[in-house]
Amino acid sequence: MLNLIRSLKSATLNKNIFKTTLLSRFIVNEPSKTLAKDVLIYKNDNTRYFRIMSFFCMSQYVFWNYMAVCFLRMNETKLKDDVKDTSWLYKINFGESKWRYPLGILSMVLGTSIAIAGFLYCARNVKLLVLRKDGKSVSFVTYGPFGRNIIFTTPLEKVSAKASRNSANSAIPLKVKGKMLHYSVDTRGLFVHPQIFDSTVGLRRQL
Template sequence: MGLAGLLRAAAAGRGARGRGLARAALDTQVPRDVVLFRHDRARFFRFVALLCVGQGLFWAWLARLAYVGVRPRRAAPEPEPEVAPEPAPAPARDQPFTSNLWRYGFCGSCLAVGFVVVGGGLLFSRRSVRQVVLHRGGQAVTLRTHSPFGLRDSLTVPLRDVSCRVHRSQVPAALPVKVRGVTFYFLLDRAGQFLNPQLFDLTVGAYRKL
């Protein structure tokens, strides 16, 4: 094969790759809404919500018990002197675990632990994705998440505001997805179904600098 033949083969290869990229770009402009991912765990998140409520009530009760039940001890009054008065003894110090400092500290710690447990459980529910929908035209995507007690919530954003830091095959448990302007990552459980893996990789699963 001469030099002209090699040039024609190279040009044909570049043209084929260009047509392949163009087809991949056109494939993202879907003619109707497409479900890319699905993983419904409503029963599990109802249990998480009940656990959060139970933990919140327990730590609130423990904080109230510490506030009401633990009081600082007061020194007993000295008896009346019968002879000449003597110097008054120094006031007795509070015993351990009965001072106001320990009382308020333990009460605040209980409330803080309860807040962290309840807030963490609710945040985990709100960031666990149950369904990803690519809308018609491929320019917008909806992330449908779980909410407390099995309720549903959704967020629709432009596709350009969604970024996936790693490929879905590189994570063992959950795939983190970042949305511009939203605190914390959304989590896609690997146990869920990727109904259209190639389209997912080209749209929601692609990395974008946000």
């Protein structure tokens, strides 16, 4: 019985030593050391929401482009002379060139803009952050169209957090050098290793 208790204490102690060693490489004074394997430091799996968002964007694109075709195919009709007590809206001839082409082009631009904005919104939300085993680079996994993953790896020196994990309200904006706009880390996600996140991806750097 005494030997069993000692073995349990030894296992717990070894587990704590492993965690402390892992964190010390990035918190204390050894950030350049390599890891035994890649480390997941953040996770926010919200695939269903972003898949629905993708379908919404695509439906808007199809709808507004269909409206554009309808506008461009409208025939010009003349209003009858005996119609007098009609609202000004009903007197507009949308089949005229001055109405047909602007409305068609506006519909195409609107549908395309909604689709692009929606897909960019999905692609800028971070699903996973993985610290590579070299300790000097991090892999981003974001949401692509219809729930697919977008994956890229960048050096840590090219990543700058615009807010700390404790001060951010709903999301932590991350700027990646060479990328347009910012990536968003939802604070409601799971920070698997919060200390490692703070000392690697969560640092504010001059880019």
